[in-house]
Amino acid sequence: MEEKDFLACCGSKKFAEEMTSSGPFANLDQAVDAARDIWFNKVDVNGWLEAFATHPQIGQNPSAKHPSDTNAQLSSLSISVYFSI
Numbered sequence: 873m874e875e876k877d878f879l880a881c882c883g884s885k886k887f888a889e890e891m892t893s894s895g896p897f898a899n900l901d902q903a904v905d906a907a908r909d910i911w912f913n914k915v916d917v918n919g920w921l922e923a924f925a926t927h928p929q930i931g932q933n934p935s936a937k938h939p940s941d942t943n944a945q946l947s948s949l950s951i952s953v954y955f956s957i
């Protein structure tokens with residue numbers, strides 16, 4: 873997977889960079905473990921805020937500036953292709 877794929881999934885540049893450099897992952901569990909470690913130990917508050925800013929607030933409809941369902945589906949597909957199962 874490329875950094876842009878993780879960025880579409882999360883919205884934090886630091887998270888996307890770290891996930892890209894940590895892969896490829898053998899399975900989903902390995903990817904989730906890496907994501908947890910990166911999110912809580914390598915991404916700082918500014919990275920969290922960056923990620924949160926890319927998502928609509930609770931109760932808001934997604935606008936054109938937010939990732940669409942199509943992008944989410946493509947991200948899911950990319951993630952499944954990325955794993956060397």
